[in-house]
Amino acid sequence: MPRSSNKVELASVTDESGNAAEYRVDFNQERHIINGQLPDGVYNLNVVTFHDDQDGSIMRPDQLTSVKMGTVSFAVAGHPVTDLKLTTGPVAPIRVHLNMPESLARQSGTGGRQMPPVFVNFTHADGPAQELMAAGGAAQDMLTFLPGGTGRYWANATTERAGICVGSFTAGGADLGREPLTLSPSSSTPQLELTLRDDCAKLNLTLPYVAAMETPGALTTYTVYVVPDFESTATVTPSTLRAGSGATASFESLTPGSYHIYVFTEPVELEYHNPAALAALSGQAVTLSPSSSNDVVLEVPQP
Numbered sequence: 001m002p003r004s005s006n007k008v009e010l011a012s013v014t015d016e017s018g019n020a021a022e023y024r025v026d027f028n029q030e031r032h033i034i035n036g037q038l039p040d041g042v043y044n045l046n047v048v049t050f051h052d053d054q055d056g057s058i059m060r061p062d063q064l065t066s067v068k069m070g071t072v073s074f075a076v077a078g079h080p081v082t083d084l085k086l087t088t089g090p091v092a093p094i095r096v097h098l099n100m101p102e103s104l105a106r107q108s109g110t111g112g113r114q115m116p117p118v119f120v121n122f123t124h125a126d127g128p129a130q131e132l133m134a135a136g137g138a139a140q141d142m143l144t145f146l147p148g149g150t151g152r153y154w155a156n157a158t159t160e161r162a163g164i165c166v167g168s169f170t171a172g173g174a175d176l177g178r179e180p181l182t183l184s185p186s187s188s189t190p191q192l193e194l195t196l197r198d199d200c201a202k203l204n205l206t207l208p209y210v211a212a213m214e215t216p217g218a219l220t221t222y223t224v225y226v227v228p229d230f231e232s233t234a235t236v237t238p239s240t241l242r243a244g245s246g247a248t249a250s251f252e253s254l255t256p257g258s259y260h261i262y263v264f265t266e267p268v269e270l271e272y273h274n275p276a277a278l279a280a281l282s283g284q285a286v287t288l289s290p291s292s293s294n295d296v297v298l299e300v301p302q303p
Contacts, residue, residue, distance in 0.1 A: 009049045014151060016042040016073065038076045046071050047086055067091055094189050096120055096143040101164070101198035117160040118143065120194065122153035125180040125273075143194075152180035154273060157194055158235040165200035165253040169193070169233040177231030200253045201288035204295045205239075205261070207247040219243060222300055223267045226251050227278065229258040229285075236272055241298075256290040263300050 011027040011034055025036030034045070048069045070088035074081050098118060120143055155176040157166045169176045172190030183189065205224060220243040227236055232255060239249040260283030262270065271277040284299050 009047060011048075012046045013038070014044045014046060016044065040076050040078060042073065042075050044071050044073050045084060045086060047088060049088060067093075092188065093144050094192065096192040096194050098141045098143065099167075099193060099195040100141065101196055103198050118157065118194070118196070119160070120155065120157045122155055122181065125152040125154050152182050154180050155233045156235045157233045159196065159253065162252055163200055164196055164198055165255045166232070166234045167195040167197040167255065169195070175231050177233045197255070199256065199290035201256050201290065202293045203251040203254055203259075203286070203288060204293065205241070205249045205251070206295070206297050207241055207243065207300065208297050221265070222298070223264045224249060224298065225262045225264075225270055226254070227260050227262060227270065227272060227283075228255065229260060232257075236270070238267060254288055256288050256292075258285065258287045260285055261296065261298065263298055265301055 009027070009032075011025065013023070013025050013036065023036060023038050025034050025038075027034050046069070048067065067090070068088035069091040070086045072084050072086040074084055155169050155171075157169050159165065170193045171181050174190075181189075181192075203226060207222065222241045222243075224239045224241060225236060228234065234255055239251070241247055241249055260278065262281055262283045284296070286294065286296055288294055
């Protein structure tokens with residue numbers, strides 16, 4: 001039985017450089033009306049339409065032909081803007097080529113097994129944090145998904161198989177851990193290459209004895225971030241350690257290299273791509289060798 005689908009329309013506003021505007025707009029799909037308040041300036045209205053499976057599954061490659069996108073520029077100069085004319089047309093999908101470790105390549109070649117689940121997403125590098133697109137699942141050696149906007153975007157990639165980690169992620173040879181990917185309706189997307197590796201490291205973290213002891217009437221928690229010193233598109237996921245219970249945490253499938261461990265008494269917004277901001281913080285340095293398991297006692301903030 002074929003899956004049922006419904007038409008989805010998404011609208012966003014960017015500045016004239018394609019960066020996400022810091023002002024929210026509301027899109028009424030039924031009436032095709034966009035409402036919002038914008039200061040004087042020049043903007044782009046971007047609209048994407050596609051058919052989405054009602055079961056919430058990831059869009060299949062054969063559905064990509066249903067996606068259309070359109071952009072129109074407009075100026076706000078002290079009065080409402082109405083009757084914008086926008087035409088949508090087909091857009092070229094973005095394809096990420098996956099380079100497998102030799103061990104996985106042998107498995108795929110002999111047993112016909114699929115790649116480990118790989119997840120890729122892009123978030124806006126300028127203005128408010130905004131996820132542009134996401135793709136998951138891996139069939140053979142290619143991920144296929146669609147652009148959802150214009151501007152500069154940081155890439156993030158992760159896998160869900162123990163022992164497999166991200167090696168490098170490039171666009172036309174440029175390291176996406178060092179510089180964002182620039183998307184524009186007027187130019188094609190460069191070749192994207194995501195390389196995986198199977199010599200990943202493990203990091204076991206433990207609270208020091210004094211911090212691990214639970215204080216009567218209070219439960220101290222620590223939020224830990226393990227941030228690579230090298231350019232990386234691997235997702236940085238914090239872990240919470242609790243005094244008295246849950247005083248240990250393990251980070252598996254880390255790309256070998258040098259890291260800094262940052263510990264806070266509450267979650268924070270770390271600027272992972274801003275070396276100057278990270279250098280201003282007090283972090284604990286650690287170097288992870290390929291295929292190693294490392295035990296570290298944390299240096300925690302003093303109360």
